[in-house]
Amino acid sequence: MIINDREIAERLAFLQLSPRDIDLLKALHDTLQGRHATFIDDFYVQLQNFDATRNLLTDPVLVERLKNKQEAYFDRLTAGCYDLDYVKDRVNIGATHHRIGLKPQWYVGAYHYYLAWLLPEIQKQLANDQTACIDTIQAVVKVILFDIELAVDAYFQADHEMLRLMAQVFQSNIEGVIITDMRRQILHVNNKVTAIAGYRNEDLIGQPVTLMLPAQEREAFIGHWQEIKLGEPWQGECLLQHSRGSLFPAWVNISAVKDEADNVTHFIVEFSDISAYQAAQEALSKRTEELARSNRELEQFAYVASHDLQEPLRMVASFTQLLSRRYKGKLDADADEFIHYAVDGATRMQTLINDLLAYSRIGSRTKPFESVNLDSVLKRALANLRVAIEESQAKIGYDELPHTHGDMTQLTQLFQNLIGNAVKFRGELPPEIDIKVSDADKYWRVEVRDNGIGIAPEFFDRIFVIFQRLHNKEDYPGTGIGLSICKKIIERHGGQIEVKSERGQGAAFIFTLLKPLPEETD
Amino acid sequence: MSLENIGRAAEFLLVEDNPGDVRLTCEALTESKVKNNLSIVGDGMEAMAFLHREGKYADAPRPDVILLDLNLPKKNGLEVLAEIKADSSLKRIPVVIITSSEAEQDVLRTYDLHVNCYVNKPVDLEQFIKVVQSIETFWLTIVKLPSEIVD
Numbered sequence: 001m002i003i004n005d006r007e008i009a010e011r012l013a014f015l016q017l018s019p020r021d022i023d024l025l026k027a028l029h030d031t032l033q034g035r036h037a038t039f040i041d042d043f044y045v046q047l048q049n050f051d052a053t054r055n056l057l058t059d060p061v062l063v064e065r066l067k068n069k070q071e072a073y074f075d076r077l078t079a080g081c082y083d084l085d086y087v088k089d090r091v092n093i094g095a096t097h098h099r100i101g102l103k104p105q106w107y108v109g110a111y112h113y114y115l116a117w118l119l120p121e122i123q124k125q126l127a128n129d130q131t132a133c134i135d136t137i138q139a140v141v142k143v144i145l146f147d148i149e150l151a152v153d154a155y156f157q158a159d160h161e162m163l164r165l166m167a168q169v170f171q172s173n174i175e176g177v178i179i180t181d182m183r184r185q186i187l188h189v190n191n192k193v194t195a196i197a198g199y200r201n202e203d204l205i206g207q208p209v210t211l212m213l214p215a216q217e218r219e220a221f222i223g224h225w226q227e228i229k230l231g232e233p234w235q236g237e238c239l240l241q242h243s244r245g246s247l248f249p250a251w252v253n254i255s256a257v258k259d260e261a262d263n264v265t266h267f268i269v270e271f272s273d274i275s276a277y278q279a280a281q282e283a284l285s286k287r288t289e290e291l292a293r294s295n296r297e298l299e300q301f302a303y304v305a306s307h308d309l310q311e312p313l314r315m316v317a318s319f320t321q322l323l324s325r326r327y328k329g330k331l332d333a334d335a336d337e338f339i340h341y342a343v344d345g346a347t348r349m350q351t352l353i354n355d356l357l358a359y360s361r362i363g364s365r366t367k368p369f370e371s372v373n374l375d376s377v378l379k380r381a382l383a384n385l386r387v388a389i390e391e392s393q394a395k396i397g398y399d400e401l402p403h404t405h406g407d408m409t410q411l412t413q414l415f416q417n418l419i420g421n422a423v424k425f426r427g428e429l430p431p432e433i434d435i436k437v438s439d440a441d442k443y444w445r446v447e448v449r450d451n452g453i454g455i456a457p458e459f460f461d462r463i464f465v466i467f468q469r470l471h472n473k474e475d476y477p478g479t480g481i482g483l484s485i486c487k488k489i490i491e492r493h494g495g496q497i498e499v500k501s502e503r504g505q506g507a508a509f510i511f512t513l514l515k516p517l518p519e520e521t522d
Numbered sequence: 523m524s525l526e527n528i529g530r531a532a533e534f535l536l537v538e539d540n541p542g543d544v545r546l547t548c549e550a551l552t553e554s555k556v557k558n559n560l561s562i563v564g565d566g567m568e569a570m571a572f573l574h575r576e577g578k579y580a581d582a583p584r585p586d587v588i589l590l591d592l593n594l595p596k597k598n599g600l601e602v603l604a605e606i607k608a609d610s611s612l613k614r615i616p617v618v619i620i621t622s623s624e625a626e627q628d629v630l631r632t633y634d635l636h637v638n639c640y641v642n643k644p645v646d647l648e649q650f651i652k653v654v655q656s657i658e659t660f661w662l663t664i665v666k667l668p669s670e671i672v673d
Contacts, residue, residue: 059661237538249602310622310645311622313645314622314643315540315542315543316647317645317646317647318542318647318650319542319546321646321647321648322549322647325647344608350645354645
């Protein structure tokens, strides 16, 4: 709202506020100097009679401030200067009242109280001059009317602002929004309806909303509407018809608008085109499926390959061994050496293939997961490692371990490989191995720490890759399968494994395992 | 107590298609203390012909123990086992499955078909020889065989 000087002059002219009126008001104003306080005190007593105002006036500091403001307000009413500054002041006060939820009738009520106090005052002062008395009263009523008009303007303006905001929200919604009446006839549509579904406003206004539904969807839709009418919003996917006739998948939300008496007055239909989303979903699930298939195939391949390679290899190994057994020392030194390398190569290849087979079995030969007590898993692993532990005089400390959800055999293998490594890669001192568990939300965090030779950080990624070794076979025998098996087991169990170490500073392998499912907890 | 007491050599039938394995089994058995004859057939059909003394096997001896591979051409080990155990004249002959298959299914299925024992071929030569000799020692010197009972 823009109120300029011309608008003010027009309004005052409409009220026929004359220079004489101004003079009379100023004269009245002089006589009222300092006397408004009595009215305000009285007025506040009256305000205590209404819940709406009493609840606003509980804080004495606030009340004092308001009283001063209102004294100034009523004082200014008769001061005789009704310029732009006056108007702005009145409009601001109206806007504040609107904001705190005081309706316009409170204004009118307040003027009523003011007049009830003021009129006898005027009458008393101008008792001898009836004309001046009536004219003064008339002038006061004129400015009060002017004031009320400004207050109502403030209310209108605030509501208008809100409407403008809502209209903007309606238009800028990323979904198509349609408002219908009770009979599902379209009243309003936003711009997105055209952008998404192609219809122009004039194609839709006054038409039934089912216009956008293809025949096969209509019946189901009428069914949903029965629920919506009862106040249950409906959300779901359905096909909508573009103005060109093509169909597109949409996510639709329909809700009823109710009035204060809880009667449905309108329906709001919101929809978005989900064809891109659906295509992406389909592509994703197709890719996931393909990945799973190629993973399965790879595992199957590794298994079959390692299994089938074993047969011919067994022949090579057996007959070179037979050769060695029967002819060692009977041929020349070269022959002995050749036989030695052939036997050695075949033996190493057997180990590799066995390891590969073991690795591929983690994914292909699977048992269903069950509740597993990690305490018994650890005890089993330690029993399997008994000889190595005794020989190395390893000291092993551990917390009481919790339950998890998984495959007992594989988890035993996991602990066995990690503890076995800690023993194998020991330093000068006898191994000291510590197994600790902590709580990590959905997971248990298990740490296996040793005082061994450690691993330089640049090798952290490599150690988990199959057949990667950091040492030569003379110092530390093995194919480099152990940690890759650990990683695969952990990943199959939905956890993660990492290492923390420095060369010569021992190593800590940290992995997470899911806590048991709720129904499995004892 | 054993075949030695009867005074004839023990008869083995080895059903094995891989000549390498045949040779290894022969090698293992030549080091044996027990007198034995080893007959060899290369597939399941031959095995059944041998047992039923058909065609060129008219004079075949009745084996005391059958060593049967699973992965055989023409008629596989499972089929041969099933036929032996369903034949009233053959079902008493002990059958030892000796295979490289570690599939749990194979173990269970052969025992369902009343196999007498299931042995994996060890990958290592020493182990292989030990296993073949153990089989021999067990079946020929410890076990009382139905073929010892003279009607």
